[in-house]
Amino acid sequence: MKIKSASLFFVAIFLFSLQIQAAEQHHKKQPNILIILCDDLGYGDLACYGHPHIKTPNLNQLASQGMRLTDCYASAPVCSPSRAGLLTGRTPNRLGVYDWIPEGHPMHLKREETTIAQLLQQAGYDTAHVGKWHCNGLFNSSEQPQPGDHGFRHWFSTQNNAIPTHENPVNFVRNGKPVGEIEGFSCQIVADEGIQWLKGQRDKEKPFFLHVCFHEPHERVASPPELVKQYLDESIYEDQAQYFANVANMDAAVGRLMKTLDDLKLADDTFVFFTSDNGPETLNRYGKGSRRSWGSPGVLRGMKLHIYEGGIRVPGIIRWPGHIAPGQENHTPVCSVDLLPTFCAMANVPLPRERPLDGTNLLPLFSGKSIERTTPLFWNYYRAYSTPRVAMREGDWKVVAHWSGPEGILPLGNNVNSISQQIIKNAKLTKFELYNLKQDISEQHNLAWQEQDRLKAMQKKLVQKYAAVQQEGPVWDTTEYEQIREKRLFPQKSKK
Template sequence: MKIKCACWLALFLLAPFGELQSAEKKQTPPPNILVILCDDLGYGDLACYGHPQIKTPHLDQLASEGMRLTDCYASAPVCSPSRAGLLTGRTPNRLGVYDWIPEGHPMHLKRDEVTMAQLLKKAGYDTAHVGKWHCNGMFNSKEQPQPGDHGFRHWFSTQNNAIPTHENPNNFVRNGKPLGEIEGFSCQIVADEGIRWLKEWRDQEKPFFLHVCFHEPHERVASPPELVKQYLGQSLYEDQAQYFANVANMDAAVGKLMKTLDDLKMADDTLVFFTSDNGPETLNRYGKGSRRSWGSPGVLRGMKLHIYEGGIRVPGIIRWPGRIAAGQENKTSVCSVDLLPTFCELANVAVPQNRALDGTSLVPLFAGKDLQRTTPLFWNYYRANSTPRVAMREGDWKIVAHWSGPEGVIPLGNNVNSISQEFIKNARLTKFELYDLKHDISEQHNLAWQEQERLKGLKKKLIQKYTAVQKEGPVWDTKAYEQTREKRLFRKPAK
């Protein structure tokens, strides 16, 4: 009897210990999450990424307090696809977001896609989007889903860029209500909205997910005169000084957000992820009135719209005090499609099981462990300025592929239409290039001939991935949009 009692006592004492450990693990509160996304910020545009003139003290500090990623990627080399990929954890061609979305275009992030905002909201988060949306053509219309339909309880957004420029924009909408002209510069307006939401409007009882999407430094660039003067003193062109000041103004807006986290005593409980939607804009692509695209890809080949590194490799900074050691530089390849599975793991909510995901959780990286990718990183842009249209990275190796469609942009028209979709859905991969990014970050040495066995294996994986993504992507009915656009183009001027 005494032995039996002793056994029960042992079980009684041991069981609660295990349960307490499990309960402690479950009761660890999920972090607040702040994702900051810039527009057309180049890999070499920040001081902490080597820019010799632009001063970015707040982002430099953020990097010193966390992890600076040397190999951080956007999900596409152009804005709308990149944003859709970030929100869903899926390469954007699966979603049918094949290009930037013009106003009135039928292409959009479909209602049945699952975003990180929806998943975090399900996990008990309060959610807000402030800044550039650009995931639909029919903005603030019931005809297409809006930020609120994709999981953001509060939204203060624009369809695309700040209009007419970053200064005194007039196209913001808050929760469905157009606001007219707002005095100030866009990044400060966006940061102020996020700060007000954090202080006054969010549910204080819940963790938060705040997605801050700056318009800077996308054209049309406008910057505070006092900042421009600081750079004009360095013998720069006026337009160069305007761009440098634009990045500096965005940096100051980040500083305001970080100070708010400190003031609210939430910095230690908040994971901050800072990045860009694609590489820097090529100079003068927009013509008259847009001459201020002086962004830098650093040592990378290509710029925005390129499948080469300059189009897709971007700044990436992660800070989470107490969970990510300060002062790190990490060379692991990371992509914006990784954010959804990362946040799901941290919030203890399941990732969508009924669709393919292209990212992997970054949580092991925070603890200094290696990532185990089940699928290589992948990019596909049919209107790339680089001749290759498709790329894949596995480890240190990157394979890029040409396609059987037109090499130029002009035959495909201004955007996604009935002609371009024929190629998007049916073009085959043809010639291939191979680069060792560990030793050739600038992609100057095509090793396809020297590494034929490696090329063969990567080529097989790339074709499999490309074919699966190509099959999944929907076809948009663009006839009405094309007819409307044609009427606008050929309309007789008023007398």
């Protein structure tokens, strides 16, 4: 009788140990990863970030199911650099992606750079990119790497914006083959592709990484008429209603993606991160035909193209059931360059060591712990609309720097060229401003004189970081691009 009892006891212990091992294996299981990136969505553009008019029920729900970040940053205040920084975990000037990339420009995300998609693909993930790419000038050409060369097995992408507008775009390419005109609105078309891939095209034996890049709410804005009507009243212009409806349409597309995860029973095993590539566009920057940039930076100073908070601080929402308690609001500064080291930790992938990384692993944050940064958050944009061109944040404090290059908006033609690159590579930092963002989120009170010791310490770090990044950034040969552009702009001159 005693032997039988002892046997049962050891069987129970054995079964219990198996349960523990199974739980540990489940905990170590590589999660699915979904990034949703908007284009020019402002910090104040969502209802859950305080917008008084725009209705975003799906993103409100996503925030209630996870963590809403109050201090979330893009890696740059403009499109292409921000996207390149997100994919590589490196501040964009290291990569030579100094500005948005015009069609035909030699600037691109180089083949030798390591991306999130490549690392996850090597670790057994199936990968897909749907939507705006904007990491090269020669799109769908063998002369520069395409999404497929940077780790995305499936891609359905555009070089830059949806053309001619968000409605019925004509410029999507699927895995190297142009698709032609597609009826509908861009965010729903992009969501459709992502949903179809999740349902029928991904390898279901593998975890997935899906990178969804909406064109909304970047100009040229076009929105469903039934949504526009919901925002029209005596106090709202039609162009303004178009923008509000544009954000609402994007929110509906997010809702469809979340429903698909639920329907496929993938939600509990999927890490979702929603954010924007930079702050909201300034009204009328694109001139005639583009008057619908009614985005809001909320209480922040500046907008897109600024080194002040309005250009770089963006919405950030994370959901990861079982790992992130729902209904949280977190004030820790995080940035899109943190995603690569975070995903490497989540997927048990070694970090790439051949080049410096600028992000850090965010996993401790999800369990209520502090994160460790070996390098402060850093931004550098040579064509910033703000007078300062460089910024660094460390804790609650942010230092911004003027430079020895030209002040104001640089009259350097259309983007990166031989003249601007000389300035980018040689300009020195000069005057500095200092802000306590915890007490002064709107950056109205420069504390450089009151906090001289702190300024001196942060200034030293910033100058060192700037010099290292400045030295690493490559120089592009833009001769041919400049000649082609000059012929196009001044045809009579080129005939002489």
